[in-house]
Amino acid sequence: MRVHVTDLIPGDTMLREIFNRNGVHVLKKGTIVQLEEISRLLQHSIDYIDIEPREILLSIDPSSETPESLSKVKPHFDQAIDGFSTIFMEAFKTGKFNKSVVDDSFQPVVGSLMGQKDVVSLLLLLNGKDDYTYKHSMQVGMLSYYLATWMGYSSRESYDIGKAGYLHDIGKSKIPKEILDKPGKLSPQEFEEIKLHTVYGYDIIRESIDDKVTALVALQHHERDDGTGYPKSLREEQIHPYSHITAVADVYSAMTTNRVYQSKQQLLIVLRELYSLSFGKLNGKPSHAFIQNMLPNFIGKKVILSSGESGIIIMNNQSDYFRPLVQTSDRFIDLSKEREFAIQEILF
Template sequence: MRVHVTDLIPGDQIQHDAYNDKGVHVLQEGATLRLEDISKLGQHGIDYVEIKPRTLSLSLDPLSEISDSFNKVKPQFNLAFDGCSTLFTEASQTGKFNQSVVDDVFKPLVGSLDVHTDVVSLLLLFNGKDDYTYRHSIQVGMLSYYIADWMGYSKKEAYEIGKAGYLHDIGKSKISRDILDKPDKLTSEEFEQVKLHTVYGYEMISASMNDKITAMVALQHHERDDGSGYPRALGEEQIHPYAHICAVADVYSAMTTNRVYQSKQQLLTVLRELYSLSFGKLNGKPTHAFIQQMLPNFIGKKVLLTTGESGIIVMNHPSDYFRPLVKTDDRFIDLSKEYHTSIQEILL
């Protein structure tokens, strides 16, 4: 049964070895296709493959797979969420926190992340409107861990980087809730108060843990390579590499999460914005590693287009990664060519 790659579904079995036009072996005969395998075929320029005849048992539901993964991670996420609340409350009242709580609640979450490679689905599933500060802290911890792992850091180093991301905003526990929860845009005076969370975080972590690097990440995660950041307007070489990673995770999470005074932006649009920021603002190495690893996660995702049509992302366009090929019920839409059409929302 000869099928175009855009018509493949997870669960199809490939009948013969797949090679690209340069003779590179892409997939093995008999492989049961996953979303990432279908994406891989497209990225290698393979248009058609032979698959074994489909049966009803092969019509796997990607949403079911996502739901199963979500249910496996959810208990660890809830533990990290409750732990974050405990840490912020204690830090608010005493100026420090119990460092053992951090490992007790963050290690189980990291342990569950290694078996969940679909980061986009994970972010969508855990992106609620309540308690932005806690959800943001967890997301930044998770994303910092993933980025460090993708950049080749050891598991131990990646965990430490993730933990620094988890604690990066602990200084906000000293900022008035009236300011943090304000539904309108902050005044310049209020923003100056918020900026102090970097210094407060450094002080709290230093008082609670014998970990200068984690404290440094809290202090520097709003610094920018061109010296435009705060609190010290440091340049690229003065910023710790872990803080570079945390900054990427922080910006992505902040721009894609519902906040009191700002609605979330579309996940793929934010990747494009990160790419722009990687030339002078955010450090290029972690930013590009993040984008490179995130893009395949969008293959197979349902989307709502600005035309009102619904479809599925079937391929990342080689000339414009941020405007993919989308398949609707009756046509294929190449967003790299149809600039009047855009993705309005990515759905589960």
């Protein structure tokens, strides 16, 4: 059965070996086609291929339900969010927290992440408007852990970096709730008060655990390489490497999560913004490692386009990583070329 590449359906089986026009082997006979294989065929400019006769037409939508493995992670996320709530309230009342609660809450999450490579699905699983501060801390801990592993840190170091990310905003427990939850723009005086959460966080962590580096991350996660950050206007070489990592995770989580004063931005749009910030603001090494490792997670995700059409991301464009190739029910849309279209939402 001979079909055009754009008519392939995940589950089709290659009838013959596939070579491109230059004789380079692309796919072997018997390969069961998935979105990755369709993407590879398109990259090699292959138009028609032979497949085994189809018995059943399979759905192209890989996101019709939450994978079972993700469902198993959710209780650990909920436990960590509840755990941070406990830590936060204890810090609010006493100025310190029980260090055992931190590990009891965060260790199970790290254990559940060991077999999870699809970080985008994990972020979608955590999406929600409620309890921003607690969910944000959970996300930053998770993303800091992943980023540390991608950068080659040991499992022990990665856990410590993730834990520092988990605790990075503990100083907000000392910020008045009316400022923290204010729906409108902060006044200059209120913003100065918000900035103090970094100093408060350092003090709370130093009072609670014997870990100066984790305290430094709380103090430095809003510092920027060009010296424009706070609270001490440090420059790149003065900022701890763990703080560079948490800063990237913090910005990405903050920009992709619903907050009382700001709607979340789409996951790919924020990656592009992160790339821009990596030249002078956020440190380039963790920023680029984050982008490089996040992009493959978008392949296969269902999206809603600005045209109202739904489709699936099947390939990242080399010319514009943040505007991928999308397959709808009846066509392919190259967002790097057809710039009148944009992704409005990314779904499971």
